[in-house]
Amino acid sequence: MSATPLALAVDFGGTKVEAALVDADGVLLPGSRHRLPTGRTATVADLEASVGGVVRDALAALPEGATVVGVGIGCAGPIDRRRGLVSPLNVPDWRDYPLRDFIASVAASLSLDVPVTLEMDGVAITMAEHWVGAAQxxxxxxxxxxxxxxxxxxxxxxxxxxxxxxxxxxxxxxxxxxxxxxxxxxxxxxxxxxxxxxxxxxxxxxxxxxxxxxxxxxxxxxxxxxxxxxxxxxxxxxxxxxxxxxxxxxxxxxxxxxxxxxxxxxxxxxxxxxxxxxxxxxxxxxxxxxxSALSSEGPLIGAAALIHRSALLPANPRD
Missing domain, CATH: 3.30.420.40 (ATPase, nucleotide binding domain)
Incomplete structure (x- = not known):
């Protein structure tokens, strides 16, 4: 698996955030999946610690010689895909929070400079079903x-x-x-x-x-x-x-x-x-x-699809 291009997949929801490395066949790299809590009472600092933590832990599992080609983020909505902002309804402390830029900065601190794509989590899970799930x-x-x-x-x-x-x-x-x-x-x-x-x-x-x-x-x-x-x-x-x-x-x-x-x-x-x-x-x-034909890995597979199947997405002009 180490020779295949990998996506760093991040799934942010109202109770937890997860990250993992996913290959071009929609398979999670063993040992790369990590989870930390989010929740209604979490502060901005708490949320950043959880998101940054799972990103760092997932990337720590990158095999020698493997390549990460992009970061895909599925997040509970609403979002602003053009500006990379999120306002998940069940996480009150994040309103117009720059999640795309934050994860890009965490990746950059680990010398990873790749495209970072943010979409609503429902978009990600639908892409996963269409790719390797019930909607093939x-x-x-x-x-x-x-x-x-x-x-x-x-x-x-x-x-x-x-x-x-x-x-x-x-x-x-x-x-x-x-x-x-x-x-x-x-x-x-x-x-x-x-x-x-x-x-x-x-x-x-x-x-x-x-x-x-x-x-x-x-x-x-x-x-x-x-x-x-x-x-x-x-x-x-x-x-x-x-x-x-x-x-x-x-x-x-x-x-x-x-x-x-x-x-x-x-x-x-x-x-x-x-x-x-x-x-x-x-x-x-x-x-x-x-x-769904997918296990609990579905949201992460969907976040990876934002990178591996990006041709299905509309263009995303940025500021």
Whole structure:
């Protein structure tokens, strides 16, 4: 593996940041994957220490003679791809933070001078599915992550769609009918406020569920608990309606879904598909909804795809 060009992949989210070296086949270099915490209470100094730490640790695993050809960063949104700024909703201390420049400076301190590309994490995970995952050979795709938040990305006619700011595909913040979730970010009708893992649990707790985690809710669902069943059904249907709207707009062929809460039960996908099957447009009913074919490495593979498959991305003019 040491002879192949490597990408330094960085995935920044609301609970953790990870980095690893990834080869041109989408395979992580053994021993290069490192993780440190982020979170709502982290300060700028905390976040910089975590990001800098995983970057340095990953690069320390670079084999002798190997070459890093670029750094790919997938970050929770919203972002500003032109200026390299990030404002992840679940990390309040970072608003218009220059993450691209910060990681470039860490790399430069280690004598690594290569291109650094920043995109929204949903874009990265969609590129990973299209490259080595469930969307191989499909050119009209939405990737989704259902976890602490809900993110997404788009490939249309074989090209990645980012939009001018980099936030195209932000499916977690479309509004879903009359279903009301928690008043998150002042948007109780947004899909994320209804269907993310924590918000599904919060709704269930309001109905009498005594657990506190998505894992506990999944266990209760498996045991036939009525509130857990209602919560999972509600979430699945909300996601299904969002997918139906996205498909009506973009004529999607496939939606690949990963993230921790997407694994709560296979029935979650059943509830989504029931919404699609009942849609009045035949071209919407054709869309396939499938689980991610990638392991937890998917976000890092996606960040590496920003380098190894950069030809799929639109140009990014910079200041």
């Amino acid at each position: 050979g499909v050119d009209n795709v939405m990737g989704m992550v259902i976890s602490t938040g809900i993110g997404g990305g788009l490939i249309v006619d074989g090209r990645v769609i980012t939009g001018p700011t980099g936030n195209a595909g932000h499916i977690g913040h479309v509004e879903v009918g009359a279903t009301r979730g928690e008043d998150t970010f002042g948007a109780p009708y947004a899909l994320e406020a209804i269907a993310s893992g924590p918000h599904t649990v919060a709704w269930a707790r309001g109905e009498g569920f005594t657990g506190t985690t998505g894992e506990e809710l999944a266990a209760a669902y498996a045991a036939g608990d009525e509130v857990a069943v209602a919560a999972i059904t509600r979430t699945g249907r909300a996601v299904g309606h969002a997918i139906a709207s996205a498909t009506a707009l973009l004529d999607l062929e496939l939606v690949a879904i990963g993230g921790g809460f997407s694994h709560s039960t296979p029935d979650l996908f059943t509830h989504m598909r029931e919404v699609i099957e009942a849609h009045y447009f035949p071209f919407v009913r054709k869309v396939r909804i499938v689980p």
